[in-house]
Amino acid sequence: xxxxVRIPTQLRELSGGAAEISAEGATxxxxxxxxxxxHPGFAERLFDDSGELRRFVNVFVADEDIRxxxxxxxxxxxxATVSIVPAVAGG
Amino acid sequence: xxxxxxxxxxxxxxxxxxxxxFTCEWCFGPxxxxxxxxxIRAAVSREKIAAGPLxxxxxxxxxxxxxxPAVDLGAGFTPLVRAExxxxxxxxxxxWIKNDTVNPTNSFKDRVTSVALSKALEFGFKVAACASTGNxxxxxxxxxxxxxxxxxxxxxxxxxxxxIVTTAVYGGNVIAIDGNYDAVNRLCAELxxxxxxxxxxxxxxxxxxxxxxxxxxxxxxxxGWEAPxxxxxxxxxxxxxxxxxxxxxxxYKVGLLDREPEIRVSGAQAEGCSPVAxxxxxxxxxxxxxxxxxxxxxxxxxxPADGYFALDAVRQTGGGLAAVTDDEIVDAMKLLARTEGIFxxxxxxxxxxxxKRLAAEGIVRPDERVVAYxxxxxxxxxxxxxxxxxxxxxxPPTLDAFHDAFxxxxxxx
Numbered sequence: 466x467x468x469x470v471r472i473p474t475q476l477r478e479l480s481g482g483a484a485e486i487s488a489e490g491a492t493x494x495x496x497x498x499x500x501x502x503x504h505p506g507f508a509e510r511l512f513d514d515s516g517e518l519r520r521f522v523n524v525f526v527a528d529e530d531i532r533x534x535x536x537x538x539x540x541x542x543x544x545a546t547v548s549i550v551p552a553v554a555g556g
Numbered sequence: 557x558x559x560x561x562x563x564x565x566x567x568x569x570x571x572x573x574x575x576x577x578f579t580c581e582w583c584f585g586p587x588x589x590x591x592x593x594x595x596i597r598a599a600v601s602r603e604k605i606a607a608g609p610l611x612x613x614x615x616x617x618x619x620x621x622x623x624x625p626a627v628d629l630g631a632g633f634t635p636l637v638r639a640e641x642x643x644x645x646x647x648x649x650x651x652w653i654k655n656d657t658v659n660p661t662n663s664f665k666d667r668v669t670s671v672a673l674s675k676a677l678e679f680g681f682k683v684a685a686c687a688s689t690g691n692x693x694x695x696x697x698x699x700x701x702x703x704x705x706x707x708x709x710x711x712x713x714x715x716x717x718x719x720i721v722t723t724a725v726y727g728g729n730v731i732a733i734d735g736n737y738d739a740v741n742r743l744c745a746e747l748x749x750x751x752x753x754x755x756x757x758x759x760x761x762x763x764x765x766x767x768x769x770x771x772x773x774x775x776x777x778x779x780g781w782e783a784p785x786x787x788x789x790x791x792x793x794x795x796x797x798x799x800x801x802x803x804x805x806x807x808y809k810v811g812l813l814d815r816e817p818e819i820r821v822s823g824a825q826a827e828g829c830s831p832v833a834x835x836x837x838x839x840x841x842x843x844x845x846x847x848x849x850x851x852x853x854x855x856x857x858x859x860p861a862d863g864y865f866a867l868d869a870v871r872q873t874g875g876g877l878a879a880v881t882d883d884e885i886v887d888a889m890k891l892l893a894r895t896e897g898i899f900x901x902x903x904x905x906x907x908x909x910x911x912k913r914l915a916a917e918g919i920v921r922p923d924e925r926v927v928a929y930x931x932x933x934x935x936x937x938x939x940x941x942x943x944x945x946x947x948x949x950x951x952p953p954t955l956d957a958f959h960d961a962f963x964x965x966x967x968x969x
Contacts, residue, residue: 474749475581510582520842520864521567521584525742530859532845551579553861554586554758555687555741555793 468496468541471548479506493524494537496547523550558622559595563587563762576679576759587762589620597810612667612770618806620763623674627703631659631666632770636778641895646915649922654775654929655898661698662933663691669699669756671767676754683753687744689737689854690719691932696756697726710740718936736848738859765795772803775927783817785924790907790931791823791832792855794866801869822875823866824910826850830879832863851882851940852902854932876919880909886940899934
């Protein structure tokens with residue numbers, strides 16, 4: 466069940482420069498943990514010491530913020546796009 | 557001149573060189589300008605500021621740009637108006653309105669834009685861009701025109717018509733997006749990754765946000781170099797509130813205030829977009845984003861970038877937050893206009909309605925010197941009040957008709 470993960474500039478050093486990588490997983494947390502397996506270093510950047518997603522990391526599934534869905538337990542359909550977006554700016 | 561020694565992550569403290577970057581590479585937290593306060597203390601004085609220009613640039617020692625000349629349409633040094641009639645209506649004592657409706661493009665955004673585009677030119681950018689709920693769009697389009705920069709301004713398509721016209725008139729590119737501000741913002745984050753443009757509130761945001769401190773600097777100077785006891789500030793991204801507090805703290809740090817300010821900071825949100833107020837009212841540690849639905853479109857940010865810092869500021873200082881309804885917003889716009897002669901946009905209505913609420917709840921007290929920040933002009937959001945105000949009478953041009961409408965015995969001297 467491969468999904469596409471969009472990698473922001475700040476994390477591309479971990480993906481070998483790739484802006485998109487393929488990963489396996491049925492939920493957001495599965496997909497993000499799979500990134501760590503394929504490209505070590507992702508987990509400590511995305512999750513804090515207690516294992517929670519860092520509060521300035523935004524994750525979107527098919528363009529919807531996962532905080533409007535089921536958080537890191539949001540299901541991810543095969544072929545869907547998961548976007549990791551750094552701290553929103555704006556305002 | 558600027559006394560900046562670098563950038564620092566607000567979340568984890570990692571330090572970076574000065575560059576057009578806005579997030580920490582490690583934890584994604586927002587970056588903030590780090591100053592050399594000893595150098596500023598040595599450079600500034602009340603006299604030097606008093607001799608400076610009547611704009612935000614009188615505080616250049618406390619701003620992060622060395623661009624000379626700055627991109628300056630004259631933002632700042634707006635009136636601080638004693639609001640006795642409003643205070644009486646609300647049962648308060650000493651209330652002041654910081655009237656930022658009279659900036660060059662009629663909102664406080666001219667302060668941040670002036671700093672952002674000055675810094676953008678220093679960095680060598682040739683194109684100015686932004687994601688905007690309207691006021692920033694006006695300001696970036698105008699300042700870019702003044703600086704001879706090209707501009708790309710991104711707005712939600714459902715914005716008030718007035719704000720679209722008052723952006724497009726400056727001749728830059730205005731792109732209306734089929735989506736809300738948070739969607740516009742996200743697109744701009746991706747565009748900022750792709751094009752070498754100065755997105756004032758994305759890749760230049762670290763510097764841009766510093767411009768809001770000038771609201772605190774001016775307030776203190778206009779109060780005779782004293783701080784107020786309580787400030788009421790509207791919250792969209794939360795940056796303005798956070799930076800106003802920081803501004804007062806900096807004045808003390810560099811010796812411009814004699815006493816350490818003990819300011820209670822309160823925040824104002826519209827009920828239809830109140831993620832920060834909701835967290836405060838619920839006693840929650842996390843801010844849950846919302847999908848905005850309010851007439852206060854300039855505050856309609858459902859995923860506030862500095863929401864956590866604004867919430868911390870309110871909690872640490874013993875302030876309060878309110879989420880006011882659209883009806884309260886319109887009533888407050890009319891209240892401010894009727895009592896003080898100041899016509900604010902819907903965001904100003906949010907601030908005054910919050911002041912009213914917090915006064916009724918005893919959070920803003922009659923023994924406090926209070927400053928409420930009114931950040932945008934009412935002409936920008938005429939639609940909000942248009943259904944509820946109009947001519948008192950429509951009559952033919954005759955004395956008799958006037959007397960019919962206003963019997964002489966009913967008219968006082």
